[in-house]
Amino acid sequence: MAKSKKNKKYTPNYSVSQEKTAVKAKKHLGQHFLKDENIARKIGDTLTLQGYKNVIEIGPGMGVLTKYILQKNLDVIAMDLDSESIEYLNTNFQLEHNEVLRSNSSFQVLEADFLKFDLNSVFPGKQFAITGNFPYNISTQIVFKTLEHKERIPEFTGMFQKEVAQRICEQAGTKAYGILSVLTQAFYDAEYLFTVPPDVFNPPPKVDSGVLRLTRKKDYTLPCDQKLFFRVVKTAFGQRRKTLRNSLKTFQLSDEIKILDILSKRPEQLSVDEFIKLTQLIEKHTH
Numbered sequence: 382m383a384k385s386k387k388n389k390k391y392t393p394n395y396s397v398s399q400e401k402t403a404v405k406a407k408k409h410l411g412q413h414f415l416k417d418e419n420i421a422r423k424i425g426d427t428l429t430l431q432g433y434k435n436v437i438e439i440g441p442g443m444g445v446l447t448k449y450i451l452q453k454n455l456d457v458i459a460m461d462l463d464s465e466s467i468e469y470l471n472t473n474f475q476l477e478h479n480e481v482l483r484s485n486s487s488f489q490v491l492e493a494d495f496l497k498f499d500l501n502s503v504f505p506g507k508q509f510a511i512t513g514n515f516p517y518n519i520s521t522q523i524v525f526k527t528l529e530h531k532e533r534i535p536e537f538t539g540m541f542q543k544e545v546a547q548r549i550c551e552q553a554g555t556k557a558y559g560i561l562s563v564l565t566q567a568f569y570d571a572e573y574l575f576t577v578p579p580d581v582f583n584p585p586p587k588v589d590s591g592v593l594r595l596t597r598k599k600d601y602t603l604p605c606d607q608k609l610f611f612r613v614v615k616t617a618f619g620q621r622r623k624t625l626r627n628s629l630k631t632f633q634l635s636d637e638i639k640i641l642d643i644l645s646k647r648p649e650q651l652s653v654d655e656f657i658k659l660t661q662l663i664e665k666h667t668h
Contacts, residue, residue: 403443414442414443414445414514414582414583415442415445415446415514415540415581415582416445416581416582416583417581418445420577420581421445421446421448421449422449423575423592424446424449424512424514424538424539424540424592425446425449425450425452425453425512426449427512427538427539427574427592427594428450428453428455428510428512428536428538429536429594429596430453430455431535431536431596432508432535432536433507433508433509433510433535433536434455434456434507435455435456435457435458435503435504435507435508435509435510436450436455436456436457436458436509436510436511436512437457437458437460437495437503437509437510437511437512438450438457438458438459438460438511438512438513439460439461439495439511439512439513439515439523439539440460440461440513440514440515440516441459441460441461441466441470441513442461442463442466442514443466443469443470443474444459444469444470444474444478446512446513446514447459447470447474448474448478448481450512451478451481451482451488452481454484456487456488456504457487457488457489458489458490458491458503458504459488459489459490459491460491460493460495460498461490461491461492461493462492462493462494462495464492467490467491467492470490471490495519495523495526496519496522496523496526500526500530500533504533507533508533508534508535509533509534510534510535510536510537510538511523511527511534511536511537511538511539512537512538512539513539513540514539514540515539515540515541517541517542517545517586520541520542520545521545521561524537524549524561524565525564527595528564528565528568531568531569531597531601532601534597535596535597536594536595536596536597537569537594537595538574538592538593538594538595539592539593540577540590540591540592541590541591541592541593542586542588542589542590542591543576543577543588543589543590543591544557544588544591545561545591546573546590546591546592546593547573547591548561548562549561549562549565549571549593549595550562550571550572550573550593552652553649553650553651553652553653553655554649554650555649556649558649559618559621559648559649560614560615560618563614563618563651563653563656564611564614565595566653567603567610567653567656567657568597568598568601569595569596569597569598569601570595570596570597570598571593571594571595572593572594572595572596573591573592573593574591574592574593574594575591575592576589576590576591576592577589577590577591577592578590603657603660604657604661605657605660605661605664606660606664609660609663609664610656610657610660613629613632613656613659613660613663614648614656616628616629616631616632617629617648617651617656618648618649621647621648621649622647623647624644624645624646624647625643625644625645625646625647625648625651625659626639626644626645628648629644629663632663634663634666635666637666638662638663638666641662643655643658643659
């Protein structure tokens with residue numbers, strides 16, 4: 382049977398009262414449920430669908446974003462640690478949105494902790510994107526886990542605390558530029574897309590949120606030892622007020638490296654490419 386056309390306009394069916402069945406946001410899970418349909422649609426549209434047909438949504442809550450992802454005729458896994466959200470997605474959500482679910486490729490709800498979950502067990506052998514309204518308290522860890530599986534994740538979009546989203550996308554030469562910026566941008570092109578005010582959430586957070594998109598680089602293999610690169614970056618920013626000559630002493634730098642001008646700089650002054658070159662130098666001269 383032929384699938385319905387992707388561009389068919391979908392209107393959510395709200396026959397089930399969300400007031401009576403609403404999931405309560407849990408502070409310990411860092412939950413702030415998005416309630417603005419326009420913002421949810423905009424986040425859904427951050428997915429370019431280039432190079433994948435599979436998506437993991439992290440922290441779907443009551444599915445305000447989920448339904449806009451499903452409209453794109455993707456295979457979707459909605460992953461949440463909150464059992465109450467999981468129950469809602471398996472019952473009320475599927476009753477409310479049965480039309481789009483019928484026309485979609487597949488939809489699976491998983492009660493799981495993304496940070497502990499084995500990503501090799503989902504979409505085996507296939508590329509997939511990650512998106513979501515990420516809990517603030519684990520958002521940076523979500524990015525680091527994505528980097529560990531970058532060979533399977535060509536795109537990553539979603540909502541963070543604004544300050545974190547800006548930090549990920551920041552360029553060299555600023556105070557916000559740091560470990561997260563360098564390690565992410567070594568493998569992905571990072572775009573800060575738009576800011577989201579607190580009043581579109583329930584409960585509203587105390588800060589603005591920011592939505593970004595990470596697009597994996599065509600060549601995302603580093604021309605240096607990756608583990609060493611991570612160590613150099615983390616060690617350098619661990620003492621970011623010091624020059625690299627001082628902060629990287631533990632690497633037992635050779636005299637040949639110590640005299641280089643690059644070692645007189647502080648870590649925030651180095652671009653991603655310069656960190657790669659520095660790692661190559663250390664790799665070459667510390668054997």
